[in-house]
Amino acid sequence: MIEFAASAPPLLSVRDLRAYFDTNDGVVRAVDGVSFDVRRGEVFAVVGESGSGKSVMATTIMGLPRTVRIASGEVRWKGRDLLQLPESEHRRIRGKEIAMIFQDPLTALNPVHQVGRQIGEMARIHEGLSRKAAGRRAIEMLDLVGIPEAAKRARMYPHEFSGGMRQRAMIAMAITCRPDLLIADEPTTALDVTVQAQVLEVLMRIKDEIDSAIMLITHDLGVVAGLADRVMVMYAGRTVEVGTAPELFYRARHPYTLGLLASLARLGARRDEPLVPIPGAPASSIEVPPGCAFNPRCSFVSSDGRCAQTRPELREATAPGHLAACHELEALDGVSVESVRRAGTGR
Amino acid sequence: MSDGLIEVRGSGPGAELGPPLLVATDLVKDFPLRGGVFGRTTGRISAVAGVSLTVRRGETLSLVGESGCGKSTTGRLLLNLIRPTAGTVRFDGLDLATLSGKELTHARRRFQIVFQDPYATLNPRMTIGATLGEPLRVHFGWKAARRAERVRQLLDTVGLAPQYANRFPHEFSGGQRQRVGIARALALEPELIVLDEPVSALDVSIQAGIINLLQRLQDELGLAYVLIAHDLSVVQHLSHRVAVMYLGKVVETGPAEALFSSPAHPYTQALLSAVPVPDPEIQRDRRRLVLSGEPPSPADPPSGCRFRTRCWKAEARCTELEPELVERGIGHRVACHFPHVVVDPLG
């Protein structure tokens, strides 16, 4: 069994989760083997390219997608497997203990209801608050996420809010019941950097205030670097590497993580230095290559053909709790982002 | 309306660059704001409010700023895809507004555009070969064999295999489509290309390849670029000069090096400080300027300095008097009553 080396039992523990869609074009292996733990109070970041299964993974934990087929795995929440829970019990956890913030608040908020009412609804459903008490709670929450004149704004409709305000309102809704885990799926991708900074600041402040853990899903490694305690990298629906933020950024071991970090344009880098792209196109989740999903794009494939034949398991990389799924971990000892970049630019 | 042309020579990356190719003077674009039952004009959106720019042969001028600040509108004005409300655009001495239809068609060969969304930018009903060959037929009247030869050559230039000519856009990945979009812009051998968010829709691991391609094409073909982008890391990597826009106006412009290392406008400083850096140690220790609020509506811009509503330095004077762009260094111009250079905004 995979060991993530935690002292206390984790809040959420996902093992070998596989969630497929049966479509006319074939089986979409949206999530195809994901394992990780989220501990109480930590910021756990999930990064990966678009289509790598981040959203499906998150919504599967929430028990949301109807058409998904769970092919294997378990999702333990405080010791109970959510996948085995009847819908009625799952519903009680959803929103109250685990809440979700979506990328696009305009589609996630109901356009025909006042913002305050939508926030209050959470408290009414899960805590049985009266209409009046729920209204007060909504204003309190809007205030908490830094929306000025909260009482007035609570009576407004989502389209009357700006993008950043809407995302704050989404956060307010998610934290109404003080959940233990907040899943934020690309909460700032649609926002400008200046507004992104505001929203992330609110998110972090809230996290301390209500003492919850955050699963932060994003493709922006800069955001991850600033906020995450631990990071999981996904590729083609699989966990390819997981570890603390410093381990991931400074001692990355999986060739995909290394390639991703090496490919970034960095502020302050020299203009005439070419960037190092990862060759090839992101894997399709319908025609997943056999063996390691990354092997067609990898520059470290082993000569014995293992990478194209057998799927690598997550193994300990540089420290307990830092795991990577690669056959060539030993050969990668000493490889760094810098060396990948140097090799790529031929310097 | 000199843009510090002479001063820039012999300094920094602008040194080897050629004479002005495109000169835009006091460009203004208002869009009517329609409302009511009969769709009458009820106001106007001041999308671009007096922008002057110069692009020299072989250089990259970047336009940066939050979404809605008028970057794309400026790009379209530069290419005469939309008519300015006021102001002129001279391309190599030709005033585009005075050209006849035929002359304009002829001039269009010399400047092209690459769009953001690789999925919307290619006609889904046409093969890649037809898309690339069409301008050659329309403008040069070439026969099929000659066109096919040039299409092969274009595909090769952007790093795509020649047999892709027979395929349709939906058979390509995002990165490949963007390469086709670039090939199409190159077909008529233009001297200037407007790149409107050319990599924003692409995954990071793919972005690097496109950025390298753009840089290589510039070096080989001597192209001038107007790069519109919101990712400042990408901007820094590709630009010789940068113009920062806020609510339809240029608030700071200058050589990329000067602007990134010693920004003088508070907005530029805030923008740079909000860019997440993918390095946990740097990112966590950065002193950050978090702007409050979001840009005001361009339908009703603030009086005086347009940035004053979000500026921490704003005083009475900013409300009354609109600051002019003032020279502060070699080709470095700032529109602020209280400019103050911050050295190393990243640290």
Place this chain on the structure above:
Amino acid sequence: MSWPEDLGSVHAVRPLWASAWRRFRRNKMAMAGLAFLVALVVAAVLAPWITRYGPTEGIEGAYRQPPSWAHPFGTDKIGRDVFSRVVYGARVSLRIGFASTVISVVIGLLFGAVAGFFGGLVDTLIMRLTDVFLAIPYIVLAIAIAAVAGRSEHSIIVVLGLTGWLGLARIVRASFLSLKQLEYVEAARAMGYSRARIMFRHILPNAGQPVIVYSTVLIGGVILSEAALSYLGVGPQAPTPAWGLMVSEGKGDLARSAHLLLLPGGAICLTVLAFMLVGDGLRDALDPKLI
């Protein structure tokens, strides 16, 4: 030269129409509709070979017979074989359906495209024109034209062609309005292409899906309208084997010979239904993203 992105999996090559057909085939109802229409067209074309009697040929002594081996659909009150009349009637219905739809599509495409592409005053004028046409019931127009030009298949085609284009023009206009915002249309402008080229080569083909779907359903609608007009006596004249006319002739004897009403009536219903099912299937099969 190496091609950096060639390693990536490019989706299997699948020609556009082949994939549309693949999707269409999966829709059982649409396939049933299509099978019916194919059979109907084949029957109409081969009418002289699959019927034993002419459509207007009276058979001595065989009046108002119920369906039998000799006359599978029975005979009518003047001894004509109903099966022959229904099969020949398909020719009339299909001819009118297709011909007037072609007229509607041409007019609708032209007006819709021009209105949507140019917008402004042109658009307003064309849209007001369609409002005027919408205000005239086609039955009134049919009676007027029948009075002037006489009752015939041709006048029916003209009437239905001149009234059927309104919806199409609106659909085409709407697609043009949204398509002209797309970046590849702007890219075409940036390449210096002419307006006509952009309109017909870059926008029109992409507006194909709604046009094809609407036209298919329209054929069914036209056939129904034609039946209604024939029933009212402003359509083709007796003894033309038009389905609407046959229903009208058969309605008198419902108690004794229901087949005179039900069989041509059923042919109308099934045909209209089939066109609708096929239109529906096309809607799903012709994904606008691909076609």
